[in-house]
Amino acid sequence: MTEVRTPAAPTAIVTGAARGIGAATAIKLAADGMAVAVLDLDADNCASTVDTIEAAGGRAAAFDADVTDAEQVDKVVQRVADELGAPTVLVNNAGVTRDNLLFKMTDDDWDTVVNVHLRGAFLMSRAVQSHITTVGWGRIVNLSSTSALGNRGQANYAAAKAGLQGFTKTLAIELGRFGATVNAVAPGFTVTDMTAAAAARAGVDFDELKSTMASQIAVRRVGKPEDIANVIAFLASEDAAFVSGQVLYVSGGPAA
Structure with missing residues (x-):
């Protein structure tokens, strides 16, 4: 059996990393020695995250892309590879909410939330997997939520977050043979x-x-963003090499 080893200095992409959980995760991964692509819709909004990483001696760069746009995703992943190195760690954190009760929820409310969470994770994972399979090592962490268990006024968000759990388990099966693990973190109120x-x-x-x-x-x-970032960082590390296809609820207690 061939032992899979972590690249000396992995490159990570964190989507939705301008603030909140995404920013905390980017900062934590950089502190753990990774080069980090801080990705959001507007790269200018990522400046604070990048500055924090660089001030601590880490390596990071800001990138902008709409994760629901396949062409933009493919281009930004290639830019990351060119500027920081082949990305083998991906944190699919980008997300939005459009809360409403079912009878008030519009088509756009539904489509926007499902597209950002599910289509975005799909497109980013598809683009990054080619680098993972080439290197023979990788980590994908998807951000789900306790809302996946059901939450009034969030039919769109709950469906998207539950869908990410099935997506996670399927990618774990498909990519495991290439030295990759795929897991999901489901935060509670943060x-x-x-x-x-x-x-x-x-x-x-x-x-x-x-x-x-x-x-x-x-x-x-x-919860604090750092509470979630610490768990994501563990799943992205070599210490979690035998953990894959799991959904870890980080909610300060039993999730249900």
Whole structure:
């Protein structure tokens, strides 16, 4: 049996990395020695993440692409390979919400959420897998959510996040023979710009929401982006070489 070894300095792509969980993940992976492509719709929004990485002695660069656009995805992955090295670690974190009850949910609400989460993960994974199979080592981590178990007003988001779990398990089967592992992380309530914006749209005071959510979580606090980033970093490491096709709920307690 051939032992699969991690490349000396892997290159990682983190999508949706301008802020929140994506930014925390990019910073953590860079601290672990990876060159990191910080990817978002607008590269200018990634400057803070890149600056933080570089100030700590890491290597990173900002890239922009719409993860739902196949041509843009293929081009940006090639740019990453040219500028930072062949990407063999991919964190599919890019996401949006368009919450509404089913009878109010529009076609665009549905399509936007499903396309960003599911189509985006598919296109990015397809583009990166050629580098993984060439190198013979890789890590893909998909961001699911506890909402995959069902959440009122999030039929689109729940469906997309549940779909990512099936996608994860299938890629684990297909890519395992090439030295790759594929896993999903499903965060519970985590303090990010996205959750703050969702609260604002619902007319809910965010501090009150955090307090309410914390009271319902076993560890009696809400999640931080770094909590999720630490788990992603473990799954992207050699320490997790025998973990694949799994969905890890990071929610401060039992997920259901």
